[in-house]
Amino acid sequence: MNTNNIQYYFAGIVLVALVIEIIWSKTKNKSVYNLKESLGNLGIFIGNNIMKPISLGWKYLVFGWVAEYHFFSIPTNAFTIILAFLAAELGFYWYHRLSHETPLLWTLHHTHHSGMHMNLSTAVRLNWIGAFVSPIIYIPFVLLGFSPEILIICITSGLFFQYFLHTEAVKKLGFFEGLFFNTPSAHRVHHGSNEKYIDKNYGGTLIIFDRLFGTYQKETEKVKYGVTTGFYSNNPFKLNFLPLVEYFKGNWKREKQHIKENENTLDLKN
Template sequence: MPDFPNIILYAIPFFILAMLLELYVTTKAQLKHVKGYEPKDAFSSIAMGLGNVILGFASKALVLLALFWVYDNFRLFTIPIAWWSFVLLFFADDLSYYWFHRISHECRLFWASHVVHHSSQHYNLSTALRQTWSGGFYSFVFWLWLPLLGFHPAMILLQMSISLLYQFWIHTEAIDKMPSWFEAVFNTPSHHRVHHGSNPIYLDRNHAGILIIWDKLFGTFQPELEEEKVRYGLVKNINTFNPVKIAFLEWWYMIKDAFTGRKTVKERFMYLIKPPGWRHDGTGKISDELREDWLNSNKNL
């Protein structure tokens, strides 16, 4: 087992200093376009982050077990631990993250855990810490093809941590735009603000981890529009700062929709795999329909 450092643990002081710096800049500089910190919201996000770390000890053990099971029993090749294999892994991991992130918005079973990250109506570095308490126990399935190819599980976990670390700094309004060449290739605060928007035009867009090229390749890219200021949060906000409710409320709603009322077996199952907003009686609207309605009423944009 390669002895790679736990970079997330080492990054904690950086997270704290970065949030303090952002807080200073957004309050002292009085940036007009920045909403700033709301104490209850920030503390909720930090509590969600701490819960994620604590539960992570169990979920990471499960992930490591699954990755090694595939690697030891089914791998097609044995990819050595070298600089060039990390380059290949960088792109493979980022592609895995894109599809995990996209499906987490398009399938309610995965949305039930991912919704946590979108539940804040604020957008700052503390929002990056608002992480799931349940997703780590099953979202790893999107990475199982990597040990199948022959990447060592320790390499995969390290690259997943690098991706998570990169995504911390893009959760801010204090940075407007990066240089155009950077915006064209990488995920940035501007791109990720779009992803956190509840505006119909922004829903389920920009699922990138590090590279925004996947969204451009697969048709889910949306630039931030000057004429459409981002409204953060959910289409229907949960309006609570209780970490336990934030973690499990959507699970309760999904289970209630799927297993109560007069529905066929197929309709119950569809509540687990259809996108958020889908209703078996046709009364709900998914993000694509909300976006189409918005575009029809804003044809001049």
């Protein structure tokens, strides 16, 4: 099976899952889709696919250049592939966490979180610039000697897994929640603008690093999706670039700052 066939195979799985979720939402009368928002998600997805050859080439360029200065030579075998997967997961956790805790990176990640609904189309709501910034977090692992190709495969497979986390069709998974792998319930929490849910559950495929670093939160109350400032836009260009413009104008804050300001305002009124 060549690379193109593999891509078509995974694209087919993604499309079938989307159709199944739409049918589920209609038959169960679930308001998980909004036409304008879904069209905005589609526009962002198209933009990312147009730039995909460039962003993927950029990853290979960065990793290839850094690999020339690697400290060790790590052979590729079953054990080191598992280690590379764990390294990719650790890198994703910290990049994801910094994307919430650092205002500049939040301007990029805000695109993904500004959706007011949770469905599989939300998974492809990814900032166009972010794909060029995220490789930087994985540079230490390339310097250690991990294969750039294996790391890219691990990162890509992790993103594929995360696609299926963006749904309300899968309820809590009992004892499986918070055990080892990330779940739709845990990721719904991550997308919540509820105060107790903000800056929680950063994991990609795994949830173990959230457990380790104290950022795990169970789904205990109904999730309010979107950002604390409410509806932002359905325009793909505004969703990708307006937060960055606001940042350089000095009008940008991360979620916890908004909550703190609202609390201070209420205190003054009282």
